[in-house]
Amino acid sequence: MNDAFYEQLATWSQVVASLLFIVVMVILWRKYVAPAVIASQARKNAELADSEARRDAARAQTEVGQREIATAENDARAIRARAAADATATRERMLREAQTEGERLVRNAEGELERGRAAARGYLRSDLLEKAMQIARDASAHLDDTTNRRLVFDAVETAERGNA
Numbered sequence: 001m002n003d004a005f006y007e008q009l010a011t012w013s014q015v016v017a018s019l020l021f022i023v024v025m026v027i028l029w030r031k032y033v034a035p036a037v038i039a040s041q042a043r044k045n046a047e048l049a050d051s052e053a054r055r056d057a058a059r060a061q062t063e064v065g066q067r068e069i070a071t072a073e074n075d076a077r078a079i080r081a082r083a084a085a086d087a088t089a090t091r092e093r094m095l096r097e098a099q100t101e102g103e104r105l106v107r108n109a110e111g112e113l114e115r116g117r118a119a120a121r122g123y124l125r126s127d128l129l130e131k132a133m134q135i136a137r138d139a140s141a142h143l144d145d146t147t148n149r150r151l152v153f154d155a156v157e158t159a160e161r162g163n164a
Contacts, residue, residue: 140148 143151
C-alpha cells in the first residue's frame, strides 16, 4: 500500500465526509430549520394579518367617530337654531304680554282718573252749591221785597227757557 492509495483514500474520505455532511445538513434543514422558518413565516404572516385587521378596524372606528362627530355638529347646529327660535318666540310672547298688561293698567288708571274727576266734580259742585247757598242766605237777609220778586221772576224765566 503505497502513498498514492493513502492519498486516494484521504481524498475519497473527504468526499464521502463532505457528502455525508451535506446529507446530514439537508436532513437537519428539512427536519428542523425549514419547519421553524415556515412556522416563523406563518407567525409573521398571522401577526401581519392581525395588524392589518386592527388597522382596518381602527379605520372603521375612525370613520364611525367622524360620522358621529358630524352628526353631533349637526345636532348642535339644530339645537342652537331651535334655542334661537325659542328665545325669539319667548321674547315676542313676553313683549306681547307686557304690552297687554301695560294697556290694561293704562285703562284701569284712566278709569280711576275718571272716577276721581267725577268725585272731584261732585265734591266741587256740592261745595260750590253750599257756598252759593250761604252767599244767597247772607244776601237774602239784606234784600227788600221788590228786589226779591225781580230775582224770583228772573230765576223762573231762566228755568223756563232752559226747559224749553
